[in-house]
Amino acid sequence: MTARNISRFWEWGRKIICVGRNYADHAKELKNAIPTEPILFLKPPSAYVREGSSILVPRYSNNLHHEVELGVVIGKGGTAIPESAAMEHVAGYALCLDMTARDIQDVCKSKGLPWTRAKAFNTSCPVKRLHLPDDFLIPYLISYISEFITLEEGDLILTGTPKGVSAVQEHDQLQAGIQDVVTMSFRVDRQEK
Numbered sequence: 001m002t003a004r005n006i007s008r009f010w011e012w013g014r015k016i017i018c019v020g021r022n023y024a025d026h027a028k029e030l031k032n033a034i035p036t037e038p039i040l041f042l043k044p045p046s047a048y049v050r051e052g053s054s055i056l057v058p059r060y061s062n063n064l065h066h067e068v069e070l071g072v073v074i075g076k077g078g079t080a081i082p083e084s085a086a087m088e089h090v091a092g093y094a095l096c097l098d099m100t101a102r103d104i105q106d107v108c109k110s111k112g113l114p115w116t117r118a119k120a121f122n123t124s125c126p127v128k129r130l131h132l133p134d135d136f137l138i139p140y141l142i143s144y145i146s147e148f149i150t151l152e153e154g155d156l157i158l159t160g161t162p163k164g165v166s167a168v169q170e171h172d173q174l175q176a177g178i179q180d181v182v183t184m185s186f187r188v189d190r191q192e193k
């Protein structure tokens, strides 16, 4: 069985699995060590936000950053998927932002705590559908993740940010994109309640 068409489940996203420090230039940018294996963290479905709705700065953060990332949408679930079969599980791609409360992440890192409040808050994953040819890194990530997290139809994998993250402010209108392929635009507001 091959992956189902992305349009069937695009409107109801499931869990979001994010890869951290996938790119050495971003690890250097934040003065992080370059890991030997992918670092993974999760965002819940409540993190999704689509164009027309705002990105909300959490009340507890004063340094919200954007990270522009390629997202891989899973169209067929599986556990312990071999790299050779990984692309059969891909339904399509998405342009994504991994919104990060960097001040909170820095505190979590210094205390050895999980990054949940920094990375998994409501509206922390703006997305837009994207058409792309297949990428060589993707089979490895699908195989690696599915060893210990069963992938389900509608899951999204964020593949990590290249360098170039920076802070955003409330009332900003964010434009993110891949040159000549796709752009998306989101207003930034502060969370009210």
Ligand SMILES: CC(=O)CC(=O)C(=O)O
Pocket (backbone or CB within 6 Å): 018, 019, 020, 021, 022, 023, 026, 030, 032, 067, 098, 100, 159, 160, 161
């Ligand atoms: C240091 C980070 O925030 C890791 C991350 O999300 C990435 O894309 O890399």
Ligand SMILES: [Mg+2]
Pocket (backbone or CB within 6 Å): 018, 019, 020, 067, 069, 098, 160, 161
């Ligand atoms: Mg990221």
